[in-house]
Amino acid sequence: MSAESTEHALSDEVIDDQDEASTDADASPKGSAASRLEEEGDVAADYLEELLDIADIDGDIDIEVRNGRTYISIVAEDETDGLDSLVGEDGEVLEALQELTRLSVLSATENRSRLVLDINGYRQQRAGHLQKIAEDAAASVKESGKAVALEPMSAYERKIVHDAVADLGLVSESEGEGAGRHIVVSAD
Template identity: 95%
Template sequence: MSAESTENALSDEIIDDQDEASTDTDDNPKGSAASRLEEEGDVAADYLEELLDIADIDGDIDIEVRNGRTYISIVTEDETDSLDSLVGEDGEVLEALQELTRLSVLSATENRSRLVLDINGYRQERAGHLQKIAEDAAAKVKETGEAVALEPMSAYERKIVHDAVADLGLVSESEGEGAGRHIVVSAD
């Protein structure tokens, strides 16, 4: 049995144990929520594994549940850019894959998912870049007293910037709609 098969079997046992525990006590919603998130992770990992197989791309899938969300990472030890095509320019392909994965989870579980997909650490690298964007905008607002409008970004990226701006003691609001939704940073 491969390490991945063993991990999946152990994960299935954990989910089964949590399902039994949550049915034993109806007042334990936390156990059922954890079980639901683990199920999301398993469904998403199966979907992504099949996609990687079809595309003949090597990659390892890691599942982590934290802060009420399922985080799926696809990583590779290979230094070639085989996974870069799954990220795309400015993460566009990654965002599309994340949405398709969420739809797969919805189809299998009948529950909407807020899972986050990362490929080769793109989101972590992007978070550092977004932190810098927030710091630069905050510095400009403090220097000029004028509000600063940022480029449009995804909801996930806006959340990172909102948190960074708040940590810097300023205010941020999302404005616009659809693909044009962006953040405006101000002093009040």
């Protein structure tokens, strides 16, 4: 093969590679993100199922992808103390288990995960409680005109409170660091 024909063959390969790359780039990022989230959910479910087996705790695992995030729920038909022990006091065990599950996903996929883990509806119940905290803080700010500092909470819980405070027409800001990070609600 002459140098000219080798060069021509190589340029054809480069063009083919570029065409494949542009086809991949033209593919809907939403589709690839959705498949990545589904994979994340499958890895997380496998990890949690193994954990439940080791702990000899009964529970069904539900996976849902919404708003660009994977939500994993572990529920039981019967009230079982085993699942409650996975929530812990004030959801501390649940938060730790969520972080371990995220690490499992990171290890398997090399992608950081923002998955949310819920056990026996704890997060939904907590969201209602957080809504009430936001409403009480807003009422206090409106009445006194003074800013109100709330108890420290996780980033996920702070997001719920920030949204609730904004819906009530007030301003909220996270302050502090680490486990002491909390929200301050004010009128301006």
